[in-house]
Amino acid sequence: xxxxxxxxxxxxxxxxxEGWNSPPNLVTYTRILLVLVFIALDLMAGPxxxxxxxxxxxxxxxxxxxxxxxxxxxxxxRRYNQVTELGKLMDPIADKLLICSALIxxxxxxxxxxxxTVLFLVRELGITLLRVxxxxxxxxxxxxxxxxKYKTLFECIGxxxxxxxxSTVWPWYLxxxxxxxxxxxxxxxxxxxxxxxGMRR
Numbered sequence: 366x367x368x369x370x371x372x373x374x375x376x377x378x379x380x381x382x383e384g385w386n387s388p389p390n391l392v393t394y395t396r397i398l399l400v401l402v403f404i405a406l407d408l409m410a411g412p413x414x415x416x417x418x419x420x421x422x423x424x425x426x427x428x429x430x431x432x433x434x435x436x437x438x439x440x441x442x443r444r445y446n447q448v449t450e451l452g453k454l455m456d457p458i459a460d461k462l463l464i465c466s467a468l469i470x471x472x473x474x475x476x477x478x479x480x481x482t483v484l485f486l487v488r489e490l491g492i493t494l495l496r497v498x499x500x501x502x503x504x505x506x507x508x509x510x511x512x513x514k515y516k517t518l519f520e521c522i523g524x525x526x527x528x529x530x531x532s533t534v535w536p537w538y539l540x541x542x543x544x545x546x547x548x549x550x551x552x553x554x555x556x557x558x559x560x561x562x563g564m565r566r
Contacts, residue, residue: 387447392438399431412474414530425528432521467524488557512556519549
């Protein structure tokens with residue numbers, strides 16, 4: 366019985382690693398590298414990009430590029446029938462690295478309220494742990510819900526707007542940016558509750 370359970374676990378792990386070097390997964394790895402470069406540039410640019418405005422604009426472009434390629438790896442996976450368990454796991458992790466790093470740096474710089482960032486982080490870390498538990502116990506990956514996808518969209522739009530140092534030019538710009546981020550937060554909490562209720566069922 367124990368040997369059977371171990372062989373099942375081994376098969377599930379092999380299945381998780383299948384297609385690790387497929388083009389959609391390579392796009393996901395590239396997005397993770399872009400996140401690291403984005404963080405470095407954002408930190409060097411300083412709050413609102415006042416220290417090095419050029420770096421802040423470059424960081425904003427990289428953020429938007431990394432966020433927009435989220436759809437590229439998903440499209441490639443579906444178009445060429447290369448959807449993998451690893452891809453379903455790594456894709457939301459790449460999203461979370463991008464979003465969470467942008468949120469933390471923005472709050473450290475005083476560009477965004479810490480309570481907003483903390484709520485985002487608690488939800489994201491909680492759902493990530495939930496995904497890992499499901500993989501370990503059931504050998505499957507929880508796919509993103511529709512509300513979760515909308516949450517990611519609004520997060521990327523709001524943080525992309527925040528990254529662009531335009532609030533000093535247009536006073537209303539920061540207000541509009543924060544409204545978009547608060548909509549993303551509402552979707553974040555709603556989709557998180559959806560995941561938890563789905564697991565209970």
